[in-house]
Amino acid sequence: MPEFNDTTLDADDQYLVPALERGLKILELFSHRDPVLTPNAIAQRLGLPRTTAIRLVQTLNTLGYLERANRDRDFRLGPRVMKLGFDYLTSLAITDIGTPVIERLRDATGFASHLVVRDGRDVVFVAKAWTHDATLSTIKVNVGTRIPAHASVHGHVLLGDLSEAEIEALFPEPMLPTYTPSTPRTAKEVFDRAQKYVAEGCAVSESSFEPGISVISAPVRDGSSMIVAAVTLTVARPFLEKAMVDKGLVGQVMHAAYELSERLNYHGAKS
Known part of the structure; x- marks a missing residue:
């Protein structure tokens, strides 16, 4: 088994976890300009199937990184995002x-x-x-x-x-x-x-x-x-x-x- 080190991350993408990557990209979509987004909008912007976007959004919502807004139709960043320290x-x-x-x-x-x-x-x-x-x-x-x-x-x-x-x-x-x-x-x-x-x-x-x-x-x-x-x-x-x-x-x-x-x-x- 090859030794794992920092250069491995730079040179090889075999260690990437697609679901995690997509989840982080969803969080990056939110901004002052777009404080709330629908799962459909997220799917379109990231080129994801709608069902995949819904599952990812629901997971982030359950974990507290997203929360429902506008009578549950949209989503916004949740309070747990604060724990990321950005x-x-x-x-x-x-x-x-x-x-x-x-x-x-x-x-x-x-x-x-x-x-x-x-x-x-x-x-x-x-x-x-x-x-x-x-x-x-x-x-x-x-x-x-x-x-x-x-x-x-x-x-x-x-x-x-x-x-x-x-x-x-x-x-x-x-x-x-x-x-x-x-x-x-x-x-x-x-x-x-x-x-x-x-x-x-x-x-x-x-x-x-x-x-x-x-x-x-x-x-x-x-x-x-x-x-x-x-x-x-x-x-x-x-x-x-x-x-x-x-x-x-x-x-x-x-x-x-x-x-x-x-x-x-x-x-x-x-x-």
Whole structure:
């Protein structure tokens, strides 16, 4: 029997496993341009018989590398793809895996939901699940919108892992810009607010950044237990009505954030 080494792989294709090769090529078909695909589309692009494509897709779905989308008609990359460790797939995961989570939150509550991340001193909206509520039509929040992290409840949630020294380095000004009376004015106040929300597992803000708008925000953690994003719910009211809280609105946001955390390989306890 010939000795097996790295040069053998380069020189001889007798060790290739066709089914594995096809499965990996299926995963490579998914991108920002094509986040969901049907088995028929996969078969056509790879030149496979339809029945072969269906079997491969079903196998990847069973293993968690693909999941059903659009009422089970299509497929998208599944959360287990994260375990492959590809940087590109990791960057896709927060938005592509997170979008159906915030869409379900929107459907369950009737309010607009967003996924936000921190970029330095800013909060960036990276995905949204909008609502047809006319009262939200004047709010101009789109994917790519930035708001100051120190002044928003989203930012306070996203800063939850930082030490007081790290927050002071991020916001060195003796007096930070204020937008409402509740805006923190110093790095110490930002740190205290962030730690409060870490302890509570979520944040509820009523007209703290924009008058007439209330927000519920909960942290999303990855496999390293670090905060990498936040799931938010926007309510076009200056104050959250008691009936909303009693119906578990805060709990629904926290559940959505934990669901996305699990999809990012977080294994910690719920907040």
